[in-house]
Amino acid sequence: MQTIQVGLIGLGNVGGGVATILTQQAELITQRLGARLMLKRAARRHPEHPIDVSLSASQVTGDALAVIHDPEIDIVVELMGGYEPARTYLLEALRAGKHVVTANKALLAEHGQELFEAAAAAGRDIGFEASVGGGIPVIRTIKEGFVANRFGAIASIINGTCNYILSQMSDEDLDFAEALKEAQALGYAEADPHFDIAGIDAAQKIALLASLAFGSWVPHQQVYTEGIDGLSRRDIAYARELGYRIKLLALAKTAGGRLDVRVHPAFVALDSWLAHVNGVHNAVSIQGDAVGRSMLIGRGAGAMPTGSAVVGDVVDVARNILQGSSGRVPPRAYQENSLQQLPLQKIDxxxxxxxxxxxxxxxxxxxxxxxxxxxxxxxxxxxxxxxxxxxxxxxxxxxxxxxxxxxxxxxxxxxxxxxxxxxxxxxxxxxxxxxxxxx
Ligand SMILES: NC(=O)c1ccc[n+]([C@@H]2O[C@H](COP(=O)([O-])OP(=O)(O)OC[C@H]3O[C@@H](n4cnc5c(N)ncnc54)[C@H](OP(=O)(O)O)[C@@H]3O)[C@@H](O)[C@H]2O)c1
Known part of the structure; x- marks a missing residue:
């Protein structure tokens, strides 16, 4: 039986989840893939620190390039986060003929075009399912499951930190500051929560989803973005009285030849689907002209849900390797010569x-x-x-x-x-x- 070897760069929260899944589900994956997936090596900043995954000390290195240039490794998985050196490592891996998988939405929102072009030019796969919606297979749904649809609107809750805070403000009648403190104590919010509560994380994710759905690159800096820090429990109470819930929505729609992409708090009717998505859950409601409206809901973060999406990509890439069909699905969902550049609608x-x-x-x-x-x-x-x-x-x-x-x-x-x-x-x-x- 063929073995496909995997190398990880980053062995933190998600990297640890991926290593655990690859070990614990090895037999199941082999039954489904028809080949063995083997985690050969992993790189981290501090290789000397103890780890709780089943890798021997000799498999863990501080040198990411050693993983990238290991001739036996077929798939390089980047789970270190940040822009650099993550971007350089992914480009280097593609140049070295490796297929790549990443969960790094910030990097893709900023340098996605360059990375997708590099993957297409190299004839290699780039998987990035875990970059939006954690464990929810929203990217595969847009690129493959709904390939027969022209998309109307995508309405999503894609930041679990904000959704948790707003849910607690609504259900427990907490102030923003109290709900944020609670989220931090539970590990649902970072010590510096700015990136999440200001809506920047959601803007990067919806920019990516909109780019894939509409075949037009959406620069995340141009997405109109408002966060949740200005919301008071008084408005949440009025919303309830009027028959609504307040959610941080990330929206993407077509509007007369333009793309309307924005992130802001919004009233959603109490009986709407998204009003029922609470706590740290994420959900993406997608309108397709053939399929109608569908909603994916699930865990948008965490080692195992995110690891599940990463390993899903790794298996997908491995299937393509086995069938000699790499590059089967274009990274940006459209053939390169069919991509366009639609203007963005101004918030005004x-x-x-x-x-x-x-x-x-x-x-x-x-x-x-x-x-x-x-x-x-x-x-x-x-x-x-x-x-x-x-x-x-x-x-x-x-x-x-x-x-x-x-x-x-x-x-x-x-x-x-x-x-x-x-x-x-x-x-x-x-x-x-x-x-x-x-x-
Ligand atoms: N956490 C989630 O739930 C989640 C969900 C969706 C997507 N993501 C994305 O997944 C990625 C990883 O997130 P995470 O939460 O797992 O991060 P994390 O826990 O901070 O782990 C980062 C890992 O990268 C390693 N690392 C950092 N710089 C490195 C370098 N220069 N060379 C080699 N290794 C390096 C670190 O090494 P040390 O261990 O030695 O410090 C650590 O193992 C990010 O892009 C994030 O946006 C995370």
Missing amino acids: EVVCRYYLRFQVLDQPGTLAAIAGILGQHDISIESVLQKGRAHAQGTPVSVVMMTHEAREQSVQRALQAIASLPAVQGETIRIRVEDAMET
Whole structure:
């Protein structure tokens, strides 16, 4: 029986999961692959540190290039993270004729085009299923399962840290700071959580998904991104009262020849699919013209779920090696000569419904003044919610309005004008409402 040898660069959280799966599931994988997958060597920064996976000391090195240039290794798996030297190592592995697998979404969002082109030019496979949605096979679904579909919209929850924090704020009535602290204590949030809570991680992932779905490279820096740190439990409570949940959505849609790709908190209807995705779970709802709407849900991070996706890629690459069919599925889902460059829609042009919460002094005529300004900007109000009266004179009360569909630019201009009303205090909260048909 043929043996296909694998080398790992990175033996941390995910690398450890991959090593464990390759060892524990060796027999099952052989039954499914028809060949043996063998983890030959692994590189890490500190090879002298103890490990809890079944590798002998001689199999672990501090020299990643020794793994890349080992002539017996067929597949190099990069699980070290970061931009450099991860990028250089992957390019070097492709140059050395190896197939590669990575879980590094940050690297792919930044240098994906270069790496995909290098893989295509070398006639080698590049697997990156674990880079979005952890254990959920969303990339394979877009590239292969739904290959017969033109995509309409992708609406996703692809940052488990944010989803956990928002779920706890909703279900346990916690403040953002309390929920973040709890997430950190449980290992669901980094000590420096900026990358996750500012929406940057989700923007990198949706840029990648949109690029694959629409055959047009989406630079992640151009994805409109808002995080969750400005959300208060008061807005979460109002959302519930109005029949919604607040989620950090990562969205990608086509809009009149443009791509509308964005990440921001959004109201999703309580009975929508994504409203039911809670805790650290991830989910991706995909609209295809033939298949209709489907949703993948599961664990978006963690050693074993992510390791499951990585090993899935390794087996896929190994199958191609065995059949002599490497490069069977193009890395960017489209043939290179069919890729296009669609412009991105600006956030100003987005049209959706809005939740607006004004902080106003309880004075006669204030509501009429706000409604008047909204009307001047073509924004019509669907409903208004005002609870009670101010306890003390000069204390602002919250007035909540749900609008009908309006243009973002009009809403921004109206809010600027409303801010200058003497009775309006502080910043108005504005949260987009996403269509139940897509979520
Ligand atoms: N963690 C998750 O749940 C998850 C989910 C999806 C995707 N990912 C992605 O998977 C990748 C790995 O994440 P992780 O959580 O497993 O990271 P991690 O626990 O920090 O592990 C990183 C590993 O890379 C090694 N390393 C770092 N620099 C190196 C270098 N220059 N040469 C050789 N080895 C080096 C480290 O060595 P030492 O052990 O000696 O320090 C460590 O073993 C990242 O791209 C991440 O975005 C992670």
